[in-house]
Amino acid sequence: MQLNGKVALVTGASSGLGQHFAMLLAAQGATVFAAARRETALEALADRIGLAGGLCLPLVMDVTDPFSVTEAFHCLQQKAPAPLSIVVNNAGVAQTRAALDVPAEEWLGVLSPNLTGSFLVAQASARAMQSGGGTLVNIASILGERVAKGLAAYAASKAGLIQLTKALALEWAPLGIRVNALAPGYIETDLNRDFFASDAGQRLIARIPQRRLGQVADLDGPLMLLCSDQSRYMTGAVIAVDGGHLVSGL
Numbered sequence: 352m353q354l355n356g357k358v359a360l361v362t363g364a365s366s367g368l369g370q371h372f373a374m375l376l377a378a379q380g381a382t383v384f385a386a387a388r389r390e391t392a393l394e395a396l397a398d399r400i401g402l403a404g405g406l407c408l409p410l411v412m413d414v415t416d417p418f419s420v421t422e423a424f425h426c427l428q429q430k431a432p433a434p435l436s437i438v439v440n441n442a443g444v445a446q447t448r449a450a451l452d453v454p455a456e457e458w459l460g461v462l463s464p465n466l467t468g469s470f471l472v473a474q475a476s477a478r479a480m481q482s483g484g485g486t487l488v489n490i491a492s493i494l495g496e497r498v499a500k501g502l503a504a505y506a507a508s509k510a511g512l513i514q515l516t517k518a519l520a521l522e523w524a525p526l527g528i529r530v531n532a533l534a535p536g537y538i539e540t541d542l543n544r545d546f547f548a549s550d551a552g553q554r555l556i557a558r559i560p561q562r563r564l565g566q567v568a569d570l571d572g573p574l575m576l577l578c579s580d581q582s583r584y585m586t587g588a589v590i591a592v593d594g595g596h597l598v599s600g601l
């Protein structure tokens with residue numbers, strides 16, 4: 352197991368991609384702190400990982416609240432069997448609405464977790480990792496590099512996260528902290544399954560060069576690459592995992 356003895360934090364672990372990432376890192380031997388706001392879902396995940404022979408500890412954290420982030424890191428450091436060295440900055444939300452109709456609070460409701468929250472978690476992580484180094488993986492999106500209608504706030508937040516990844520990689524390389532981003536394309540989860548089964552969803556899938564939706568397991572290899580020493584000379588990189596969606600013809 353590649354991550355034996357390592358301590359990892361996955362934010363947004365109460366559902367979707369984050370839940371899968373937590374299970375993946377635990378299956379590779381890491382002690383995983385699973386963070387989000389919904390404690391019951393985190394406890395269920397910890398039980399599931401425990402039954403599979405892994406170790407997962409729930410960590411309640413609202414990434415938009417600096418106090419909550421500080422408290423959660425304090426708790427993590429008290430409970431962790433070794434220094435934190437892997438962080439998957441995955442918590443995020445999406446809202447779909449025409450830009451002309453987006454109220455200010457909705458704009459902030461997307462930018463706040465996706466960009467500010469990611470920064471707060473990255474900063475707290477780097478403070479925790481600055482003596483021993485580590486790897487930080489920001490979960491961006493192909494919408495950080497291209498655009499789609501009705502997703503201005505989301506696309507802006509993910510573009511910001513990609514640029515933040517590069518800025519932090521530059522500042523923290525001397526500390527032995529690598530910062531990279533994974534940019535998934537459309538990945539099937541419980542929340543979007545119905546949409547992708549609809550006519551509109553099927554039309555979207557038809558525009559993906561590989562002609563299929565991504566599955567969470569399609570992210571395993573790239574995530575493990577970025578979380579392990581296999582990527583020791585990589586920092587500031589953005590890896591798209593999208594069935595070729597970013598290179599689809601114009």
Ligand SMILES: NC(=O)c1ccc[n+]([C@@H]2O[C@H](COP(=O)([O-])OP(=O)(O)OC[C@H]3O[C@@H](n4cnc5c(N)ncnc54)[C@H](OP(=O)(O)O)[C@@H]3O)[C@@H](O)[C@H]2O)c1
Nearest residue numbers: 363364365366367368387388389413414442443492535538
């Ligand atoms: N699914 C895709 O196709 C896709 C594609 C590209 C990128 N992504 C990115 O992948 C990440 C996960 O997406 P997903 O599809 O798995 O969505 P999801 O199932 O809705 O999961 C989002 C997670 O973020 C957490 N979260 C939201 N706001 C939070 C806050 N203020 N503080 C702490 N945690 C918060 C949620 O937990 P709580 O509600 O319990 O706090 C939940 O665990 C997101 O960053 C998303 O942009 C997804």
